[in-house]
Amino acid sequence: MQLYVLALSLSLMGFVSLFFISAVLASRSVDASGSESVSPSPEVRRKKYIWAMFFIGIIVTFASLWRYPHTISNSTQAQAINVTGAQWYWEIDKEEVLLNKPVVFNVHTTDVNHGMGVLNSDGKLMFQTQAMPGYVNKVEHVFTKPGEYKVICLEFCGVSHHDMITEFQVVAKKENKND
Amino acid sequence: MIKPSHEPHSNLIKFTMLLAGAVLLLMMIIGLLMRAAQGDLIEIDAAIFYQLMTAHGAGMVGAASLTGAAIMWYFVSRYVHLVQEVFVVFLTLFLFGVLFILGSISLGQFGAGWTFLFPLPAISGGAWETGAAAAFIIGLILIGVGFLLMNLEIGRKLISTFDGIGGALAWPVISGKVAPDDAPPPAIVASMATIIFNTIGIVVGAAVLVSSLINLYVPSFEVDALLAKNMIYFFGHVFINATIYMAVVAVYEIIPEYTGKPWKTSRIFAIAWSAILLFVMAVYPHHLLQDTVMPAWALIMGQIVSYLSGIPLLTVTAFSLCVYLRGSNIKWDLASALLVLGVAGWSVGVVPAIIDGMISVNKIMHNTQWVPGHFHIYLLLGEVAMSFGFMAYLIKEAKSSEFQMIDKTAFGVYLAGGIGFTLMFLVSGAMSVPRRWAVHAEEWMLQDRIATAFALLVIVGALIFVARYIIGIATYRRT
Numbered sequence A: 001m002q003l004y005v006l007a008l009s010l011s012l013m014g015f016v017s018l019f020f021i022s023a024v025l026a027s028r029s030v031d032a033s034g035s036e037s038v039s040p041s042p043e044v045r046r047k048k049y050i051w052a053m054f055f056i057g058i059i060v061t062f063a064s065l066w067r068y069p070h071t072i073s074n075s076t077q078a079q080a081i082n083v084t085g086a087q088w089y090w091e092i093d094k095e096e097v098l099l100n101k102p103v104v105f106n107v108h109t110t111d112v113n114h115g116m117g118v119l120n121s122d123g124k125l126m127f128q129t130q131a132m133p134g135y136v137n138k139v140e141h142v143f144t145k146p147g148e149y150k151v152i153c154l155e156f157c158g159v160s161h162h163d164m165i166t167e168f169q170v171v172a173k174k175e176n177k178n179d
Numbered sequence B: 001m002i003k004p005s006h007e008p009h010s011n012l013i014k015f016t017m018l019l020a021g022a023v024l025l026l027m028m029i030i031g032l033l034m035r036a037a038q039g040d041l042i043e044i045d046a047a048i049f050y051q052l053m054t055a056h057g058a059g060m061v062g063a064a065s066l067t068g069a070a071i072m073w074y075f076v077s078r079y080v081h082l083v084q085e086v087f088v089v090f091l092t093l094f095l096f097g098v099l100f101i102l103g104s105i106s107l108g109q110f111g112a113g114w115t116f117l118f119p120l121p122a123i124s125g126g127a128w129e130t131g132a133a134a135a136f137i138i139g140l141i142l143i144g145v146g147f148l149l150m151n152l153e154i155g156r157k158l159i160s161t162f163d164g165i166g167g168a169l170a171w172p173v174i175s176g177k178v179a180p181d182d183a184p185p186p187a188i189v190a191s192m193a194t195i196i197f198n199t200i201g202i203v204v205g206a207a208v209l210v211s212s213l214i215n216l217y218v219p220s221f222e223v224d225a226l227l228a229k230n231m232i233y234f235f236g237h238v239f240i241n242a243t244i245y246m247a248v249v250a251v252y253e254i255i256p257e258y259t260g261k262p263w264k265t266s267r268i269f270a271i272a273w274s275a276i277l278l279f280v281m282a283v284y285p286h287h288l289l290q291d292t293v294m295p296a297w298a299l300i301m302g303q304i305v306s307y308l309s310g311i312p313l314l315t316v317t318a319f320s321l322c323v324y325l326r327g328s329n330i331k332w333d334l335a336s337a338l339l340v341l342g343v344a345g346w347s348v349g350v351v352p353a354i355i356d357g358m359i360s361v362n363k364i365m366h367n368t369q370w371v372p373g374h375f376h377i378y379l380l381l382g383e384v385a386m387s388f389g390f391m392a393y394l395i396k397e398a399k400s401s402e403f404q405m406i407d408k409t410a411f412g413v414y415l416a417g418g419i420g421f422t423l424m425f426l427v428s429g430a431m432s433v434p435r436r437w438a439v440h441a442e443e444w445m446l447q448d449r450i451a452t453a454f455a456l457l458v459i460v461g462a463l464i465f466v467a468r469y470i471i472g473i474a475t476y477r478r479t
Helices: A002-028 A041-065 B010-038 B046-076 B084-106 B130-161 B164-168 B171-175 B186-217 B225-259 B267-282 B296-325 B334-356 B359-365 B370-394 B405-430 B442-475
Strands: A079-086 A089-092 A096-098 A102-109 A114-119 A125-131 A137-142 A147-153 A166-171
Touching (some): A002 B296, A002 B359, A002 B405, A041 B359, A079 A096, A079 A114, A102 A125, A125 B359, B010 B046, B010 B370, B010 B442, B046 B084, B046 B370, B084 B130, B130 B164, B130 B186, B164 B171, B164 B186, B186 B225, B186 B267, B225 B267, B225 B296, B267 B296, B296 B334, B334 B370, B334 B442, B370 B405, B370 B442, B405 B442
Parallel strands (some): A096 A166
Antiparallel strands (some): A079 A089, A147 A166
8 A cells, every 4th residue: 555655646746746847948938828917728727726626635535534544343353452552662462363353452651652553574554553641542453464563663752762662463263272 | 016115124134044044954964864874874872863853853843934934024024114123032032942952952862852742751761851851842932932922023014004914814805805906915915824823823832832841840730641732733733834834925025026027916816825824723633643532523624624735735826836937938046946946845745745644544654754755845845945045035136146057056966865865755654664763674774875865965955055145145235
């Protein structure tokens, strides 16, 4: 997903840049179409751009918020994990979670703000939420690949902020410890 | 159209821009050191790194706000009589604030970041003492008080001269009662809107700063962390945006001198600035999209307003400038090139910002290097470019100016450096590299090292801009 975001951003940034480059190149042109006061066409084009941005905005808003991204499903199958941030370590009350079943992370802190970010084994950020004094932030995720996942801190919290790293496992089937 | 009728406070503003230019250069060097340390090219202790990060953030926001304030004061003072002593008091308070902040960092080892996120200043884990945190907070309050005084002086003069707040915001043009020819100039409309939201932002910021200060010494005076976070990001967002909105006044005022065509307050321009006034204040929840205890409506509003904020920028300011430039026969020199670059950089930088303002994207991009990626684009290639453009304008006459080879080289080096430097942030963000980490993993260091090289180019360009400015103010007197 991150690479799609990068590609989309760079494309749109290039598109905006082209407007400026073409305007700069046309600044020496003797064509008087740039005179906003004498030609109605720039205003017509402006209105089109405004309506286009509104239209695209409505579509993107509905598409991206149709299901609220922070929804907690309240599924009876959900596994709950309590995550506590503190300067400068994480405490997680489960070392393993099950594959393909929703996991609800209850994230809080004992001191300052922290940010719980979960990275997969490729180092890609899967999701995150903040840990805030006096509050419990909840975030739900369904892991679709087994393996080791890292928890890092994504909110600056002091001199060892970058050392706040821990791990947990996503397993296909819960192991019976008595076996 | 209302024409400038007063002499601006040139010497005071030239001195202010000299100070700001020097601070910008120094902060760029600190930024270079941080990227080099992340790339393992040099070794910096983590505690020192975070102190440098705090200095870089506070210094850059401070320098940008100082240049924005100087630009707004300079051009507004051409239309209304402003009491020069107020700006002197503002500058004095600003410098005292800087002294407190520098002291807290260099002597007190304060390193909580410029955003002073509650309760980090009070809970340092042994890295700094309460006094250092207090000095930092007092420094910010002094700067805020200075800004309030300056805003009140400009605000009261605009209100009395242009028939109230609505008059200065050109609302009669929106309603059709006044023709664009008789409207306040764009510089006045932009300044009035900026003063309103920046004053509200600073008052909110002062409230949370004073609360944090009391909490340092009276821990039983508890501040709700969620409320504090909302207030800090409201203030922070409004304040940093105000720097750009103040600086764009230079574009409205200077570019017409290069083209001979007036930039008028049209109806769409007036509507856009009233929309900006609301959007800048309503958008701040996009900084809290990962605080799931926030009401859903607030986060949804943050996403929607984040998108809406791009419309007046792209379809009014950017579009108008592009239309205005076409066939304008504009005389290109360092000032005009940097001012146009400033609007372009601002417009381009808003794209990754809007995309990050979507909750679902923010979930995987927030607080990665994507964030410094987008804000460095619209500051380094936006606000700061406009400020350097204003500095170049202050030392040359638009009609007789030439785009000399040294200026072209500096511009090209700065632009290439800025593009490469910011692109590395975006690429790192897409690779999930966290922001604000003193120590980077081996696999992240390639971008850090490339960014370091590009940062060096930026500094070379900026050094030439500032050097040319120093030579210019010694030899040129604007008539």
